[in-house]
Amino acid sequence: MAEIFGIPAAALYGQLLLGFINGAFYATLSLGLAVIFGLLNIINFTHGAQYMMGAFVGWMLLTYLGIGYWPALVLAPLIVGAVGIVIERTMISRLYKLDHLYGLLLTFGLALIIEGLFRNAYGVSGLAYAIPPQLAGGINLGFMFLPLYRGWVVVASLIVCLATWFMIEKTRLGAYLRAATENPTLVQAFGINVPLLVTLTYGFGVALAGFAGVLAAPIYAVNPMMGSNLIIVVFAVVVIGGMGSILGAIVTGFALGLVEGLTKVFYPEAAATVIFIIMAIVLLVKPAGLFGREV
């Protein structure tokens, strides 16, 4: 069997693929956080809970209504996004004039409520969600075996990430959004409904989390705590990348997933902590983050 640096090639590729998948989730989630932060100046602590909700809504649609994976991939983000919009309108919008830290505290409290409710209803053991039949099985790439669904996760999140980037950087709506990020008062004076833009942006960022949740459902067991540990790693990713740039968030997400995968091969003990160590180094060398600007 072929070996690279004393590691069986198949194991190396396997971990790299896993790292790529984790990276896809980091990228999608940190992208949502960055979009929300850009306009609302709020760190959405509920993001992890909303990702979990995405997975659960997908599971509920299938179990209670018999709605399969593909419609769920569209429906679940819409539902989670709608819940997000309600939260923004009723609660978060009251805090815009205050210190941004209150937004963090509020969304933390909301995350506790959502996770607690799901834990009451479904316990902590995971629920299974079957891989859709079209994506079952895998293909042999010659150097490794690629489970189709895992390949799909990477491709789907890449497409969604790049579409988001395109929408924000290249379209008129994106231009409004970027302008409102710079100077909301002026943009409002031009007759653009900024509060509506803010609400929709929050809904969109939350929908991204819900989408990631549905993607994750067949890979990881659907359970109420699946989001909370992930979101802290995503926070570290955001600190490393800085939230100034959309493309930066995507690149950092995927890159850190790969680094984590590689660490799992060469020094498994550090796999859980490597991202935090990288964060410490980035704080020492470039405190604003790799793609960040000082805020």
Added chain:
Amino acid sequence: MSAEAEPVAPAGTALAERTARGKRVHVMIFLGLAAILLVAPGLLYPFFLMKLLCFALFASAFNLLLGYGGLLSFGHAAYFGMASYVSAHAAKVWGFSPELAILTGVLTAAGLGLVFGALAIRRQGIYFAMVTLAFAQMIYFFALQAPFTGGEDGIQAVPRGYMFGVLDLSNTMTLYYVVATIFLLGMLLIYRIVHSPFGQVLKAIRDNEARAVSLGYRTDHYKLAVFVLSATLSGLAGATKAIVVQLASLTDVYWGMSGEVVLMTLLGGMGTIFGPMVGAAIIITMQNYLASLGAWVTVVQGVVFVIAVLMFREGIVGVLAKWLRRSL
């Protein structure tokens, strides 16, 4: 938070008088607190009281950073929990006496605070919160994997031993008075820090960092110093808790604990001396009574959090202080 805008020059003596009166009130509150601590074990279960005191000290230490330094750390469980682990290990495996075990835990927390604080103060605001949270999560993973922490089981059956070789801590009342003394000394230290020139500069940095810089203060030094002080006192609370409960576990280093201490401080009133202990008393009592409800405790805590942020940002003691027009 404690912005009493008073004209300085003509009312100088009035201000001095007012401060002296404020001080007398504080002295009276501290004496009252000591009296309550003296008689409380006659009324309430001492074990519950000791746990409450540990968390009250933890929340007050956290408030030193948030309320007076204006820095929101979302990872204070790291210092509390790590001190808890190290003192439990020192007492159980190394056979340290309780005072030495607590000291070892406190020094560990101080060291951690120095390293993480030095890195975290390089970022401001929301990023600061995220950085501290991420470092705490690193400590959590470390505690999960390191051999000495006992993984999911934690360190159980920590011996209490003899404080200074004479005080038998296996006697509940002796232990209670030792814990009460630690708590009071910790609170007095915090009070002293807040009302020292150092504390004044700290409040100036909290209210307007740019101006403090322009006045020639090295704000980073002050921020790091208060971070280390806060981590050290949190460590004192955590180490004492390990001796009281005879257990150090993953709960102590988990992010839920970091959130809990934020909630205690917010509910009681951040930037007040006596607020965090009130918040801690409410949350610990609530947990005690709702323990049978399982995951609903989390939901209730979340609801309290949301209500506190949306409608009650000054906290209980904060509202009281405003009403009495005194800083408490």
